[in-house]
Amino acid sequence: MDSAAERVAALLLAFGAGGAGNDHGVSDLARAVGRERSQVSRMLKALERGGLVEQDPQTRRYRLGWSLLVLASSAGDSALLRAARPALRRVVARTGEVALLSVQRGNRSFTVLREESTQSLRAGGWVGRSSPMHCTASGRALLFDSDDDLVEALTEDDLRMPISGPAAPRTVDELLERLHVERDRGYAVASEEVEIGLTSVGVPIRDHTGTLIAVINISGPTSRMIGRIDESARRLCIAAAEIETALQQPFQRETGTPAGRTTRTPTGSRPRQPR
CATH class of the missing domain: 3.30.450.40 (GAF domain)
Structure with a gap:
């Protein structure tokens, strides 16, 4: 039987598996680690409280948190x-x-x-x-x-x-x-x-x-x-x-895009490209 630490490690590693992007649904993660959805959901909530993952308030999908990074x-x-x-x-x-x-x-x-x-x-x-x-x-x-x-x-x-x-x-x-x-x-x-x-x-x-x-x-x-x-x-x-x-x-x-230095001024929220 695997330990709680091994289950958490497998769940975190699942975020980087498959190349499916940065955000993952609970069901997708449950399938990836071979666990019940309810169990994975509880693990994700605990990881979220610890700052290791975060949930998008709109899509309800999870991504790795900056605390982990x-x-x-x-x-x-x-x-x-x-x-x-x-x-x-x-x-x-x-x-x-x-x-x-x-x-x-x-x-x-x-x-x-x-x-x-x-x-x-x-x-x-x-x-x-x-x-x-x-x-x-x-x-x-x-x-x-x-x-x-x-x-x-x-x-x-x-x-x-x-x-x-x-x-x-x-x-x-x-x-x-x-x-x-x-x-x-x-x-x-x-x-x-x-x-x-x-x-x-x-x-x-x-x-x-x-x-x-x-x-x-x-x-x-x-x-x-x-x-x-x-x-x-x-x-x-x-x-x-x-x-x-x-x-x-x-x-x-x-x-193959030519390298170029982005320039900015304090006015305007987006960078301006040099002409």
Whole structure:
């Protein structure tokens, strides 16, 4: 008889088997591991609570969670983490603030990479931390491609029971108004929204298809950050373009597409190709 650990390992390995994509239904996974659907469903719920898998709120299908990918990064970096690390280090060197890489996990912004600042007074999330999407720069930047209905669905629980700073949006209408402005200019700013004295700026990162996959942001004390929001946004746009270029390289080698550096300005949520 196999152990519980062996059953969990077989279930996690089933996510990568067959080349059927990243998302899997409970029935498909049950067939893959030869178990009852109810048993696999219970295992998936336990893994979801531990952050090892996550369920799409619309399709109800499962995919591997970023907690698992962060854990695996110590053995071998994913393409995103590998591409982002040097860019984050350059941001820290040029701004003096903490730089973070975040992805969407359910209805949360989830930090997967952090580069420290040498400043004695530092701020920002840590790897493995989940944050609300409505009142953080990383969270709102992750919502740039979401329509209003999806934004409301992802944030309604947090807006109903707000645990945030004094400047955070308190209603869906206020959130959408703020998000529409940030989407047009290409970066999000959250000042005094998570907590008093903290300001952060976030810029989205896209893959070669234009899909928003992550956000790079810097966080620091409002006393240092508030006078250089535009400068910070420019730095982050450069870093996001560097990450996107690094992510495109394997795709370009595979397709024969000529390599080219993506350029960005803080205005506009999508990267602009050089003419």
